Amino acid sequence: MTDIEQRLSERFHEQVEGIEPYFDLESVIAGTRNVAVSSSARRSNRVVLRAAVAGIAAAGIIGLIALSNRTSPTPSGTAAQPTQSQPTPAGDPTPTLSIPRGPLDSLVAGATPRFVLSVDGINLFLANPDSNSTCIIIDTGDGYPAGCTENNTIATGEYWQLSRDRPESPSVLAGVAPDDVTRVVVNGTDAAIAEHAWLVVTDVAVDSYTLVHADGTSQTINLNASGPPTNTVPGSTTPATTG
């Protein structure tokens, strides 16, 4: 076995280590999807149930969002005010929007996304498939591209850029910021920000963005650089290299 073959074999085994089936023999014989009673299966059941309930609510919410965007469009390149997600019934922490089964559930398995904010008709959702991960989902109106990250990497300035097939499409940049970030500035304009997620839709090329922390310090992330982000301290002309 060559080096690459050995590496593949090891990697495949690492990836599926600990994965156990949800279903049981009785459910196969019944021809239904009655999952076995286990903690993971109960979680799966809840997710399916929540998705069904939330899916009904989602249709209405998406309609309202679309209507709102049509009646009061935001100029391109200007960040809109973040929109709070719809309140959920008391005692039920279920988020208000689900994702369709199919392509997306392979990206955010086991989590129901919640609506966070909207800019120029593009909606941003967050999902937490587990306590260590955050997923960001962008609804462009014709699909739901999504990306996930581990929470402990968010402090480094995590962002995603939506590349689109049509060059005339505006740039879509989104990210999740550390807890103490109060503003995210892109091309001199404040990005819409809510629940530490931010979103910018602009016709102007974006080369960098700046995270402004509650203590007044800022951190500029250069999109084209592979090096660490640049940190600055107000009043100082010398960039600090903290963080």
Add this chain to the structure above:
Amino acid sequence: MQVDAKPLTAAGGRDVEFSNFYARELPIQVRRACLLVRSTEVANDIVHDAMIEVFQRWDDIREPGAFVNRAVVNRCRDLARRNATHLRLVGKLVNRSASASMQEPLDDLIDRLPFNQRAAIVLRFYADLSIADIATALDCPTGSVGPWIDRALKTLKGHLE
């Protein structure tokens, strides 16, 4: 469709045979499918549907192992096709941050391989299937499997070096 459900505890017979097959194959198939679709839940759904099909046709299937291999791979391929169409339509959300490099680069490269190449290397280097068995699972001529594996390895090596 109503399925004839005999007591599983009955000694001998169809249900016990299927029960043994199910217990042996289920975890194997779920893990394989998971490598192909990158989702535990989707993999479980796919294997569950395939197992229902196997159970319903148990009396007619001569090689249930090969049958379930093919049924699972076909379903994974269907999903991959739908995903590809979806991504072409909506563009791709690309994680370009520096921390993205913390992910195992091999995973990303494997995800970008065409489905048949990806399935071939999973079945070869994870499931340890023979070329003939892989060809059966992928429903293709035996002569196609070797070149798919070679091409996949060449692509991976090219990007990793």
